[in-house]
Amino acid sequence: xxxxxxxxxxxxxxxxxxxxxxxxxxxxxxxxxxxxxxxxxxxxxxxxxxxxxxxxxxxxxxxxxxxxxxxxxxxxxxxxxxxxxxxxxxxxxxxxxxxxxxxxxxxxxxxxxxxxxxxxxxxxxxxxxxxxxxxxxxxxxxxxxxxxxxxxxxxxxxxxxxxxxxxxxxxxxxxxxxxxxxxxxxxxxxxxxxxxxxxxxxxxxxxxxxxxxxxxxxxxxxxxxxxxxxxxxxxxxxxxxxxxxxxxxxxxxxxxxxxxxxxxxxxxxxxxxxxxxxxxxxxxxxxxxxxxxxxxxxxxxxxxxxxxxxxxxxxxxxxxxxxxxxxxxxxxxxxxxxxxxxxxxxxxxxxxxxxxxxxxxxxxxxxxxxxxxxxxxxxxxxxxxxxxxxxxxxxxxxxxxxxxxxxxxxxxxx
Amino acid sequence: xxxxxxxxxxxxxxxxxxxxxxxxxxxxxxxxxxxxxxxxxxxxxxxxxxxxxxxxxxxxxxxxxxxxxxxxxxxxxxxxxxxxxxxxxxxxxxxxxxxxxxxxxxxxxxxxxxxxxxxxxxxxxxxxxxxxxxxxxxxxxxxxxxxxxxxxxxxxxxxxxxxxxxxxxxxxxxxxxxxxxxxxxxxxxxxxxxxxxxxxxxxxxxxxxxxxxxxxxxxxxxxxxxxxxxxxxxxxxxxxxxxxxxxxxxxxxxxxxxxxxxxxxxxxxxxxxxxxxxxxxxxxxx
Numbered sequence: 001x002x003x004x005x006x007x008x009x010x011x012x013x014x015x016x017x018x019x020x021x022x023x024x025x026x027x028x029x030x031x032x033x034x035x036x037x038x039x040x041x042x043x044x045x046x047x048x049x050x051x052x053x054x055x056x057x058x059x060x061x062x063x064x065x066x067x068x069x070x071x072x073x074x075x076x077x078x079x080x081x082x083x084x085x086x087x088x089x090x091x092x093x094x095x096x097x098x099x100x101x102x103x104x105x106x107x108x109x110x111x112x113x114x115x116x117x118x119x120x121x122x123x124x125x126x127x128x129x130x131x132x133x134x135x136x137x138x139x140x141x142x143x144x145x146x147x148x149x150x151x152x153x154x155x156x157x158x159x160x161x162x163x164x165x166x167x168x169x170x171x172x173x174x175x176x177x178x179x180x181x182x183x184x185x186x187x188x189x190x191x192x193x194x195x196x197x198x199x200x201x202x203x204x205x206x207x208x209x210x211x212x213x214x215x216x217x218x219x220x221x222x223x224x225x226x227x228x229x230x231x232x233x234x235x236x237x238x239x240x241x242x243x244x245x246x247x248x249x250x251x252x253x254x255x256x257x258x259x260x261x262x263x264x265x266x267x268x269x270x271x272x273x274x275x276x277x278x279x280x281x282x283x284x285x286x287x288x289x290x291x292x293x294x295x296x297x298x299x300x301x302x303x304x305x306x307x308x309x310x311x312x313x314x315x316x317x318x319x320x321x322x323x324x325x326x327x328x329x330x331x332x333x334x335x336x337x338x339x340x341x342x343x344x345x346x347x348x349x350x351x352x353x354x355x356x357x358x359x360x361x362x363x364x365x366x367x368x369x370x371x372x373x374x375x376x377x378x379x380x381x382x383x384x385x386x387x388x389x390x391x392x393x394x395x396x397x398x399x400x401x402x403x404x405x406x407x408x409x410x411x412x413x414x
Numbered sequence: 415x416x417x418x419x420x421x422x423x424x425x426x427x428x429x430x431x432x433x434x435x436x437x438x439x440x441x442x443x444x445x446x447x448x449x450x451x452x453x454x455x456x457x458x459x460x461x462x463x464x465x466x467x468x469x470x471x472x473x474x475x476x477x478x479x480x481x482x483x484x485x486x487x488x489x490x491x492x493x494x495x496x497x498x499x500x501x502x503x504x505x506x507x508x509x510x511x512x513x514x515x516x517x518x519x520x521x522x523x524x525x526x527x528x529x530x531x532x533x534x535x536x537x538x539x540x541x542x543x544x545x546x547x548x549x550x551x552x553x554x555x556x557x558x559x560x561x562x563x564x565x566x567x568x569x570x571x572x573x574x575x576x577x578x579x580x581x582x583x584x585x586x587x588x589x590x591x592x593x594x595x596x597x598x599x600x601x602x603x604x605x606x607x608x609x610x611x612x613x614x615x616x617x618x619x620x621x622x623x624x625x626x627x628x629x630x631x632x633x634x635x636x637x638x639x640x641x642x643x644x645x646x647x648x649x650x651x652x653x654x655x656x657x658x659x660x661x662x663x664x665x666x667x668x669x670x671x672x673x674x675x676x677x678x679x680x681x682x683x684x685x686x687x688x689x690x691x692x693x694x695x696x697x698x699x700x
Contacts, residue, residue: 207424
């Protein structure tokens, strides 16, 4: 008799839960997608560290609800990111997904987000321009700059301060490097810089010998935008081939994931100018306390957290802060939560961040140069800060959209 | 002109690397009629083991030796426990070796993770060499690979064509019963051959991993390269593997240098052409 009664209670409870899922649950399911395989494996690992840091900072709960985290892995190809997202959303029931890491994955996840209006997606670190610039999704929020924002000010620095009048470009052949190279070339070519040759190599290229042989001898420098193991392979082969051109680096190429890698490949990078949402020697308290929290939580991690740890951390932090503001209310297709998320002014390790009308971040960017510390460690030394860079790089939206979609040949630089 | 010379050197050194992997593949595939689609796994596992050995001992040469001998042992063990029971059953060999390669790939992912590994090469190979008579510099290490490939190619040719072991291997392939009747332990000969072929793949793992880098997926890349090389050059002959490797390496490099967009296509065009006009490969026996 007693058991039957208990069963009845349990049944009623289950039915009650089913009827009012958003109110009755005392956990909030998070999903995170990062490239834990393939050429960006180390970067993906950093991304997940960032997510874990933000959750740890909230003590694993927000508004009295426990946060549970499932991690999905991709390999920088869009289909793998979609597979990971589907598993997290459709199988694990994630209400909020943080990720992905790589540019073309971001475009794919934005499209997937449209099919899941009940779930909120916060970008991890993917930085292709059109993920938010053209045809954005209502439930996709990017608290991270795109590739063109990453290098705001670098074209000017390269032409005016470094005095390089022509550069050859070596970059991976997909949406994110297109975006970053656009951000570099737009001001650089405007100032009079020339780009005689652009080499677009497939993601995951191992053998750069042919590209290296084809780099014209009369350029002043090489602008490199390769990530993870691609960068390590290129740098070591360029050095072995006896290359001696100075480099200018897209943010990802001088990320701590590469500066702290083993081997001699990175020696080439000393003196290289770059721009990025992080500068290792930044003395701002928000950054230094982020660095010590990272070092404490991940003794086996990198000596200084990478750009990817920071970006995943900021996205997760934004989600948790907004959740706290609305007291964990995810009802009505997360309407209140999304409104809070859109209106948030967030103090981050990279300064104040906020979102524009396309749910794309406006943020500070740091110009820096790679130096070797007395301990023999490579770090990016802050030169100056470009304040509050928006996605249209200071142009009004109309003018900026008229530049057209970024790609292999845009801008033309004639 | 300098682009042409550099591209030629790139093609030849890439060919050297392909040859090191494909020579072992050809030896096993051609001489023993054993379809070993786990050859790429031998390459990657050899590289990882070599990396661990080099990191632990601080000596790159020890890493190379470890890659060779460890994989030779793995190969011999596989021949004794698996392949000797499958002689002549090509479909089973194919399925079993694919299974082995899939399992090995996952085990290696679990053990070494997904990041890429780079070797610390000996100081003497670091940097570039001025090419005499030309106003060009070229990577010392890549020239070293070329040298290694030539030495190993010549050694293999001598073993197969001039030594008693080579005589036994060739005789065993042509007529196994007759060879057994003369009192030679054919299984022992095959185990040795398999060990040698697998060991070469392990050695190539360390040498190739030092030139480029090691990461998951490399096993399939080199298996595919070996297949193409062996199809183009002809199975079972050292000369065929060398010729095939040179053609594939040059097609790769010149394609990428002179028409980057379609660079990857040329290798397969070459393969299709050979399959159409000379299906046994350029130096293969009909």
